[in-house]
Structures are given as C-alpha cells and as structure tokens.
Amino acid sequence: MKKVEAIIREEKLEPVRAALEGIGVYGMTVAEVSGRGREKGIPLQWRSGEYRVEFLPKVKIEVVVLDEDLSRTLNAIVTKARTGERGDGKVFVIPVEHAVRVRTGDRDDNAV
Amino acid sequence: MKKVEAIIREEKLEPVRAALEGIGVYGMTVAEVSGRGREKGIPLQWRSGEYRVEFLPKVKIEVVVLDEDLSRTLNAIVTKARTGERGDGKVFVIPVEHAVRVRTGDRDDNAV
Amino acid sequence: MKKVEAIIREEKLEPVRAALEGIGVYGMTVAEVSGRGREKGIPLQWRSGEYRVEFLPKVKIEVVVLDEDLSRTLNAIVTKARTGERGDGKVFVIPVEHAVRVRTGDRDDNAV
Amino acid sequence: MSSGDTAWILISAALVMLMTPGLALFYAGMVRKKNVLSTMMMSFAILAVIGVLWVLYGYTLSFGPDKGGFIGGLEWIGLRNVGQEPSSAYATTVPHLAFMMYQGMFAIITVALMTGAVVERIKFSSLLIFSVLWFTLIYCPVAHWVWGSGGWLAKLGALDFAGGTVVHITAGVSAMALALVLGPRKGFTERHPMEPANIPMVALGAALLWFGWFGFNAGSALSSGGLAANAFVATNTAACSAAITWMSLGWIHRRPSLLGVATGAVVGLVAITPAAGFVNPLAAIPIGAVAAAISFYVMMWRTKQKVDESLDVWACHGMGGTWGALATGIFASAAVNAAGTDGLVYGSAALLAKQAAAVGVVWIVAFAGTWVIAKAVNAVVGLRVKEEEEVVGLDISQHGERAYGGL
Amino acid sequence: MSSGDTAWILISAALVMLMTPGLALFYAGMVRKKNVLSTMMMSFAILAVIGVLWVLYGYTLSFGPDKGGFIGGLEWIGLRNVGQEPSSAYATTVPHLAFMMYQGMFAIITVALMTGAVVERIKFSSLLIFSVLWFTLIYCPVAHWVWGSGGWLAKLGALDFAGGTVVHITAGVSAMALALVLGPRKGFTERHPMEPANIPMVALGAALLWFGWFGFNAGSALSSGGLAANAFVATNTAACSAAITWMSLGWIHRRPSLLGVATGAVVGLVAITPAAGFVNPLAAIPIGAVAAAISFYVMMWRTKQKVDESLDVWACHGMGGTWGALATGIFASAAVNAAGTDGLVYGSAALLAKQAAAVGVVWIVAFAGTWVIAKAVNAVVGLRVKEEEEVVGLDISQHGERAYGGL
Amino acid sequence: MSSGDTAWILISAALVMLMTPGLALFYAGMVRKKNVLSTMMMSFAILAVIGVLWVLYGYTLSFGPDKGGFIGGLEWIGLRNVGQEPSSAYATTVPHLAFMMYQGMFAIITVALMTGAVVERIKFSSLLIFSVLWFTLIYCPVAHWVWGSGGWLAKLGALDFAGGTVVHITAGVSAMALALVLGPRKGFTERHPMEPANIPMVALGAALLWFGWFGFNAGSALSSGGLAANAFVATNTAACSAAITWMSLGWIHRRPSLLGVATGAVVGLVAITPAAGFVNPLAAIPIGAVAAAISFYVMMWRTKQKVDESLDVWACHGMGGTWGALATGIFASAAVNAAGTDGLVYGSAALLAKQAAAVGVVWIVAFAGTWVIAKAVNAVVGLRVKEEEEVVGLDISQHGERAYGGL
Ligand SMILES: Nc1ncnc2c1ncn2[C@@H]1O[C@H](COP(=O)(O)OP(=O)(O)O)[C@@H](O)[C@H]1O
Ligand SMILES: Nc1ncnc2c1ncn2[C@@H]1O[C@H](COP(=O)(O)OP(=O)(O)O)[C@@H](O)[C@H]1O
C-alpha cells in the first residue's frame, strides 16, 4: 500500500475527487493547508496600499491505495489538478506498512 | 519507529486520548480533517429542502511510537474509536526513519 | 527523498521559514494542528476560575527534500524552533518513494 | 413640527440604515467562504453609492412635484428646497430633510436586496453600473407611482404602507430577471453542494434586519402615535408567526433549522410590510404564516429548476411582497387607519382588485425593465467574472482580500 | 397621548427585542463548536413562539383586569380592547398596543434566559414544550403579581422597576431547577474541558445586551423624562462598575479576561434592573460592584459542585436579581421617584422587608413550579437527547446544520 | 422639558455607547488572530473604567461651572447638583442627567479610539493607567475649552459641532505620540505580513459605528428638530461620499476592497463630525471625499515610514478631524444654524482662522501632553509586554484566553 499525498489548489479538489471516483477510488482524507514554493505569494489589499502573503491556501488530499492502483491514482490527480501556472502543487508517494479499518478491524489490503 | 495515522470520528478523540494515556502514550498531534469513504455523506438542511455534504469532519491523530509499542497503540485506537457504523475511519502505519526532539536535540528512539 | 515533518510552536514558523530560505529550501506545506506531550496543557480563564486545555496549538511543517539536503534541513529547523522549554516539538523523517510536480509532470528529484 | 415625531423618524431612519449591513451579513453567511467579503461588499458599496445619488437626484425623481403621475420633477434636485422645515406634501410634522433621508434608506436597501440573486459570480464593476441604472430607471419611478404625491398607483387607490410593492416586489422580481440573464454559478447545474460559510452570521443578520424593520414599518406611520404602535405590533407578530411556520415546515420535511427560522422571520417581515399600518395586529398571524408557506414551497420548487436565483430574493421578497400586497386587500380595515379602507374580510373586494392591479403592473415593469437593463449591461461590459475568477472566489479576484487571515 | 413618550416606548421595545438575539450570541459563543447553532436556535425559537403567545393570551393573563390579585382576566385575550389609544391602567401617555408590545419583549427574553442552563443536551422539542408551559404557568402569574394593576406583590409594596424579580429571579432560579432535573452534560462530572467556541461572539452579545438594556430599564419609566434619564444613568453605571469588579477579581485570581468583563457587565445590568428608577444613579456603583462579587464567587462555588447549570443563569440572573431586589430596599429614595419610597440608607427598613418577602415568594414559586413542570415534561416526552446525539452535537442531531461550512 | 427631545438624547446616548463595542470589532478584525481578544478587551475595559470615572469626576471637570476658561469646577462632583431637571447651562429641554450621560459616551469612545495605535504589544495594566491619566489630564480640559460654558476655545469662536477637535483630533494626535513612545511591533520594521484576522468583523464594526454616529452627530443638536435632521443627513452623506472615494482610490491603485469601504466610511464620519450641524447637507459630499483622499495617502505614507501607529488612528481620526475642523471654517453657513456663522464659501475668512487656531492648539496640547504621560507611564511601570508575550500573543499572555475554541 502507498499513501498518495497531493497538495493542490483548493478549487481543484472537486475535479480531482470526481476523477478519483471515476477510477474507483472513494476513500480519501482532506485537510486545509498553506503552502509556499515557486509561486511568489499573493498581494492582498490593505486599507491603503497592499501587502504580500507568502503562504497560500492549498488542500492536501491523502489517499491510501493498493500498489496496483498507484499509477492510475497519480495520473488522475496530476491531470485534473493542473492549470499550468505556478502553484499547481506536488504529489508525494509514501510507503504504508499497515492499515486497519476501525469499524471491522480488517487489516492491510482489505482495509483500504 | 512508526507513525500511526488514525483518522477517526471527532467525538472519539477524547476516549482515544484517554486510552493512549492509559498505555503510556502521551505525545500526539491532532488535526481537523474532512474525509469520505463508504459512509455516504450527510444530509444538511437548507432553507427549504436539504443538500448532501460529501466530506465529513474527522480528526486525524498522528502518534510516533517505538516499534515495540506499535501493536498496543493500534489496539487502543481501534477499540476506542469503534462504533460499528460506517465512517469509523482508518489507521495507517508509516515508517519513520529519524526523530528529533527540538528542545534537546535528542535523536530517534530517545526523541519519541 | 525524505519528508521532514516538523511540529513546532506557532510563533517559530517565521524564523524557521526564514532559515530554510537561507539554505535554499523554498517549498513547504504548513498546517495548523494541536498537540500534547510532556508540556502540561495551558490554563485558560473561564468566567470565574479557570480550566486547562490539553491540546495546544502547534504548526506542522512538511518539507520534502533531497537526501543530501536532509541534515541541513533538520539542523535549520531544530536550531530555529528551539526555546528550551517543554513544548518545542518534534521533527520526524519519513521516506518518500516518488514525487510529481503537478504543473509539469516532472518526477522525483526534479519535482522537489 | 413635533419633536416626538421627529425623534421617531430620525431613529427609524437610523434603524433602516442598519438593515443594509444586516442584509450584508444575512447574505454573506449563506455563500461559500471564498465569496463572503464580495457578498458583503455589494451591500456596503450600494449603501455608499445610492446614499449619494439619493440626495443628488433620487429624492426629487421619486418625491419631487409630480409630473403627470409618472415621475417627480427636478425642483428638489440636490436637496434644493428640502430644508429643516416640514414639507407641505409629506410628513408634515417632521423636518423635510428627515423625511427625505428616511426614504433614502428604503431606496438603498431595495437595491441591495437584489444582490442575493447574483452572488458568487457577478463582476463588481458591472453590478455597480447595473445598480445605478436600475435605481434610476426602475426604483425612482415606481416609488413615485406608489408613494409620490400625485403618483398614479396611489391615485388608483392601491395601498402600500411601508413598501411591499415598492421595495419587495420590485427587488424580488428584478432579482429573478437579473439572475436569468446572468446565468447559474459554475457547478450549480451539477448540484455541487454549496455549503453556507457561516450560519451564525446569517442569524445575526436576520436579527439586525428584524430590529431595523421596526423603523421600516412603524416608522412609516411618519409620526409616533397609535398607528406606529399598530404597525410595530403587526410587524413583530408577523415575523414570529412566519418563523414558527417555516420552522414547522422544515420539521415536517426533516428538521427545524436556524437557517429556516431566520428565513421565515424575514419572509414574515416582508409580507407584513405593505399591511402593517392598515390591518389589525392579529391579522399578522395569518399573513406571516401564509407568507412562510408560500415562500417555503416556491423556494423548494425554484431549487429544483435550473434557475440559480441564488439566495431566493424572488421567493422571499417577490412572493412575500406579492402575498403581503394582496393580504392588505384582504385584511385592511378602515378602523385601523382612516387613510386606508376596508378589505375583503370587511366586506369589500374593491381594494383587493386594486392591490392585484398594482402588483401586476409592478411585476411586469420590474421584470421587463430589469431584463432590458441587465442585457444592456451584459452586452456593453459583461456581467460575469471570468471562469477562473469565479473558481478562485470573488473575494480574491474582485477585491484582493480574504475574509479570515491565515497563519 | 405624548408623541415623545410613544417614540421612547417604541424604540425601547425594539431595543428589548434585540436583547434576545444578543443573548443568543452571548450564550452561543460560550458552548462548544458543535452546539453553537442549537444554542442560538433556542433563543430565536423562543422569540418566535412567545412572541405569538403573548399577543394571543400572555398579555391578558399578565396585565388583564385583575382577578383576586393572582392573575389577569381574559378580557384582553387576542388583543381585544387593546388598541391605539392609551390604556387607563398602564402607561397612560402611550398607545396601549405599545405598552403591550414593550411588555411582551420582557416575557420573551425571560424565557430565553433559562436556556443557558440546559445547552448542549436538551431535546429541542422538549425545550419548546417546557417553555410554553413555563411561560403560561410561571411567568404570566408572577408578572401579574408584581406589575399587574391589583397584583398582590405590588399591593404589598414590593418594588421592581424593570424586572429584577419578574425577569431575573424567576429565570435564574428556574434555570437551576431545570438543570437539576435535566442532569449534567456528558463529560461534565469528569471535568472534561469544554472550551468556549467563540469569545468575540460572547462580547458582541454582551454589547447588544447592554445596548438593549437601556430600553429595558430606562424604558420602564414608561415616559421620556427625568426618571428615564435617572434609570439610564444608573444602568450604565452599574454595568461599568460590575465589569470593573469582575475584571479585578479575575485579575486577583489570575488574569483579567474579556469573558469576565462581559459577564460582569451583564451581572451589573441584572442587579440594577429592579432599582434603576428608585435609586440615585451613584448607588449603581456599589450595587454593581457587590453584584459582581456575589456572582463571581457563587459561580466559582457552583462550578466546583456536580451541578451543571451550564452557563450560570442562576449565579448571574438569580443571584444578581436577588441582590438587586434587596439593594432596592437598601438604596431606594422617594426623592428619586415619588412612586417609590425610602430604603434602608434613608432610614426605613420596611421596604427591605417587603423586598425580601417578594424575593422569597418568587424563589419558592419559581423553583418548585419549574421542578414540577420539568419533571412532567421529562416523564412524558423526555428532556434529553440520546447520548450519541449529544456526542455528535446538537447542531447536527437536532437541526441538521453546522455553524461553519467546510471545504 | 420636552419629552421628544429627551427621547432623542437618550436614544442618542445609547447609540454612542454602542460605538465603543463597534470600535472593538472594527479594530479587532484588523489584528492577527492571537490578539483579537486583547484588542476587544481594551475598548471594553475603557468603557467600564471611564464610564465610572465620568460620573465621579469627569463630568464636573469638563462641564462643571467654569474656572477661568480652563477647567470645570468641582461643584458637580459625583453628580452632585446633576438631577432629573434640565441644567440651565446646557441642553435646557432635557434632563441634566441625560445630557451628562450623553457627554460621557463621548469621553469613553475618545479614549478607546487611541487603542488602535498600540494593539498587539501594549501591556494591559499600563494601558489602563495611561487611559485614566490621559482622560483626566487631556480629555477633560480640552472638552471644557471647546464645549464647557465659558471654555476659552468656545469663547474664541471656534466651532465643533460634535467633536472633530475634542474627540478626533485629540485621539488621533495622541495616538501617534503614544505609538512613538511605545515603538513598533516585533516584525513591523522587517515588514512581516500581519494579515487581518477577520474582515467581516471589521465591516460589522464599521456598520455599528455608522449606526451609532447618527446619535453622535444628530444627537449633538441636543434637540429633535430641523438641526438634528440636517446633521443626520450630512452625516450619512459624508460617510457615503468618503466610502466611494476610498473605494475608488483603492481601485485606481489595484482593487476596490471592503476594508477600504469600511475605512472610508469611518473617515467620512470623522470629518463631518465638527461640521454636521453647521453646514448644508450637500457640503458633506466634498467634505467626505477630501477626507478620504487625505487619509488614504497619509496612511500610505505612514505605512512606508518606520512608524507603527498600527491601525492608523492618526491618519483616520487625526487627519480626518483636522480636515473636518477646517472644512467647518470653509463650508459653515449661518442659515443652517444660527449658533454658527458663515465660513469661507459664504465670504468670511474669520471662522477658518479660528478653526485653524483651535486645531493648532489642540494638536500641540494632545501631542505634547500624551508624550509626557506616555513617557512617565513607561518609566514607572513599562508600557510594553515582554518579547515572548508579544510573540505568543496578548490574548494568552495578558488575558489567559483565546478567541476561538479548539477541538
Ligand atoms: N518541497 C516541498 N515540500 C512540501 N511541499 C511543497 C514542496 N514544494 C512545494 N510544495 C507545496 O506545493 C505547492 C505548490 O508549489 P509551487 O512551487 O508554488 O508550485 P509549482 O510546483 O507549480 O512550481 C506549495 O504551495 C507547497 O504547498
Ligand atoms: N483509502 C483511504 N485513504 C485515506 N483516507 C481514507 C481512505 N478510506 C477512508 N479514509 C478515511 O476514513 C474515513 C472513514 O472511512 P469510511 O469508508 O467512510 O468508513 P469505514 O471505514 O467505516 O467503512 C473517511 O472519512 C476518510 O477520512
């Protein structure tokens, strides 16, 4: 099993969710995060003048998938989250050693 | 060392925290997240009629434990977080290569 | 590649960010979390009397770095986030198997 | 001049002013987080812009010396001849300036009401242009017809105590026309959930609206005596009755909700507006209850259509105002207000017919007029933001702000 | 009839109306996030329900022609004989309808006050049933005894300018009885921290309460002259004095907190309520300060018990109202208000004795009456939500809503 | 005594009271999340403290029988000789107590205004000490000079209808002096972004300020007639005009923002304050517009300096009040108010010269006096919190609270 951690634009959550549903990936966990990278922050209006916020709102999607679903999942996310502008985000793949479904106690591949 | 990531119902945080304390696991980090899976969202009232929210509030607990504490930790979480209804959540185990305690600079097993 | 997960005091985000920038690490993702550990919660005022909150606000910084940048990164974080009081936080290092830059599709070391 | 009446009109004007920020909160709590500021901004900007235009030319177009029943003359332009003494035509016991300002607050909120239809996608600059045109071409004439001395609907004998027709029908019907021209929000047709950002904010907004509405309705007595008290009681009772009704309907269908109580109260306040000073206070109970039922089901029906009149200005204000205007024809009693006349339950159908006629005229004028203005603005400058701007949210894209500061 | 007095009563009625939403915010900010809407909903629903019942039968039971000193007759049911002219019994310079509505706002907030005791666990339907019974069986009679013309406590000579006994003691003592019947929140006995969701919301609620309280107390002069001014000044001064005292006590124990200032101000307002129109404005300083000290330590004591009277309606309103009623017996001066009499500091102990008697009677009636009603409702329909519902939160389980929209 | 005038002054006093909580919201929304409560707390605590000091000695120092033009005597200490009857010196148609309280609300908000300069770093105890000294040594004398009967600036012939000089210049200029003594927030000089925590809260605060300002300005007529109406209209129009101007300037530079509209409205209200009862309502349009432009660019300039006068009390109130005082000298018309005189546009430069003199005197007194008081408080008890306390945030470090409850 792998955990796919995708940090994407907030407004791309919906298309990504739909695309994952399309390939049979339902379960996922989402958090609101802030990120910085090559994108150079965003200028916001102050009362007069403006200031720059370094950390921009992003969402982080975490999906644990079976090894055989990994590349499809990556694909779906990368395709749907892309705008081509700086700040589109990153996807990381992290090994998962065990999984448990709390409701049933099912383990590992059965738990995802 | 392993990182245990448990995504559970918000209202189960308190019992899980207490159970972990019971087995000597104090340190943990908690985040508010939203999740979806087999549970089918929740219907909310609109002004007239209702609509369905797909992502439900969950909390994610992260606890890094020594390898020998892993199974006790999993057990405590799974037992206390269970209601038997869909949406109880998942627990994932992820390898941790190093740990550092910021205050002292202690490393790895001494840092947990 | 490694993912460095640092759970630190909120007010240390800014110095840590600056220190990382100083060693050439720009990209990072930050989340507001709550933690507990040896630090013994914080007493808050109620209308009369007070009560103790167990979970304290922290920020979690996630930075994925190349293996060769790992120790510099750890160093920068640990140095800048330290106050010497309980509650300074922890840093964990987690293996990353793949990375993708959404905007370009660049993979792994090129994506960080 | 009466110092008691003047105190009452001045505080009523302040109360009605507060309704527009109240509306800003009421609406802003119901949109998604990324559009909270933009939604508030619409009401605040309209308050500022119409506030100035009213003293410049709105008042004279609406209430200035009558020209053929259709419009006020320019004799009072820029507050010329509008002074500290009472006018001879309106509210003769309070300073003319006080009456002028009180009326101005109505104009402001009427324009702001429509913004509920177009949140989360309208271009801010275009909204301002539309608002100025609509205010000039629709609001001022209709206000003159109904309330201006010599206005043709007033002469016909149609009654509108505090603005069921002038304020709520015009705003509600126009909101629908504007929403139809503008088109639905991205994701609306696919039924993406659009969760309200902040329901406590909605409730606070509703509370300020309710509070301000005492100025709106009881202030419309234009003096501080028995009639004001009558309107005050009717107002409160209608709000309560409609809130109970809406809550109960929600409960029957599933759950009693705070959003429902807040909405019901507002709809009750809308419906009693034209009637408050013509009906017995107890008539407010059926008036409020029926209003809530109508709006509830109309809203449910609207939601099922492909029509994204987003915050249901039409269902709440259009339908509530229409029912209120007709209910005035049903429940009015000359014993309550000698300036009124007896309605259906007191044996005369004439008033109801006149009310229906006035309603019909204003529906048509508001819908058609707004359609034309909206199409024109759309053709010249475009009504909608770009798709990316809508997706990112109007707070950032239109105003360079976000509601809640980050880390 | 006086247009100045009428303006003052109408705006005072509006101000008192605003207190109930203010209370909703004050309470809702102090509960956990999952119960914010449910807490607001209680006040809003009570506003709607009691608002209608008051015009239907509450007013006549409370103020209608006296029947033996114990209750008002049904002569004014459904506002019969309550019109635009002044009544001959009450507030003879303002429309009877205005007096009726002004009093109605007191009834509403009294019922809403009690909800602070039962937040986060009471079943919404049961709360409504309880509220209707309590309003009918406790509030209306007690209001008649103290304020109705012919009421037996009034005849006894007990003074209650704006509702220390009628509003605050009844609500505060009943809140305790109701909380005892209902039982503590899950986790309360184990001292789980229950962090207030939103302290700025509490402060905003307190500000609206303070603002509205000018209508509550100074409006109770029922005319707009020197007595209203006296009550106004006493009201503000008591709020300030109590806020400083509470802040200082918090500081002595640990830190000065905003929650403390807000609570102190409210307690000061409670305590001055019965006294405002009978005492010298400067007496408000000790009245407020002592009230804050009493409530502060009573609240601390209560918190240490196993009693979950959650938001301390008893400590704030029950004890504050009791002290205020007694303080009226101490500080009243016939020079301030000819309708009053001299209190202890002016050399007469008689008034204090009467005040104590009235306090005692109302404590007993409120506590016993509420206990019986609560037990009955509990037996028939159950007062509490199911445990899972409490755990999930009442916003979702009772109302199908959540306060702040998600992603 | 007039019941209409009394109703108007009482409700105006209530409105002005509400401005201080409004200010608390306005300011608190603009600081970082960790300092929201501390910012609100400053205004609430000042409301409580000055509220008591005013009745004890502030009123007599400011308005008591004149001593040589410089200060009021102690004849009215502790409200001695301040009763339910009108005073012979001020507001002769309303109870003396009502006038006293109305003026007290001005004192409160003036002190609270300054807190905007020092948020996020001042020690709470020191702020209270500073506030009491400043109130006693600066506010009371200046209020006497301008408004006390016999005050030397009043005798000079300088006009200040509702407090441009007394309230806004003193607060704005003193805020700058205090900020200079206190020093900038940590991170300010390095230009760390300090994002406003809650812009809807700012907008709500601005709305309550606007609403309350009707009491502030139109109440300053001290009677409810034509002059109050004139001031009311001028007030609203200036707010609108300044809001439009600020919005447009923001747009020219980049985007129209809600923060800008809210700030603009407040600046317009500031500027019209001294003029509202002396100028034609239409003069409010240029007065508001110019005020917004001045404050906008002064604020931009200030932000570029190393001066952390954090929420721009000086740019908004100091500069707005200065322009307003001068504008009174330009636009005043004896036809509007016989107690005034003709200004520059009506052909006489004398008034403008007097206004400039009064402005100059008050600038110097406020700046120098505040500098001395601030240095003294700093020397004795220290003005700033410790660096760690500042970093953690004042909510936790000064008040042991946090605004929004956690999990
Ligand atoms: N090395 C990294 N570790 C963790 N998160 C990162 C890293 N680099 C970027 N991110 C996250 O990805 C987001 C987008 O990255 P950015 O560099 O701005 O865009 P792009 O990848 O399109 O050049 C950032 O806001 C941040 O949340
Ligand atoms: N594959 C997954 N990856 C990440 N999180 C998941 C995954 N599946 C479920 N979750 C998380 O667990 C929660 C509960 O899952 P769900 O399928 O609804 O319940 P159950 O496991 O009881 O059938 C979800 O809301 C989501 O947060």
Ligand SMILES: Nc1ncnc2c1ncn2[C@@H]1O[C@H](COP(=O)(O)OP(=O)(O)O)[C@@H](O)[C@H]1O
């Ligand atoms: N075992 C753990 N797993 C996950 N997070 C932890 C763990 N231990 C500590 N933390 C996080 O680190 C923070 C600081 O830990 P704490 O023990 O209070 O301080 P210190 O490390 O200085 O003794 C906690 O608030 C929590 O967020």
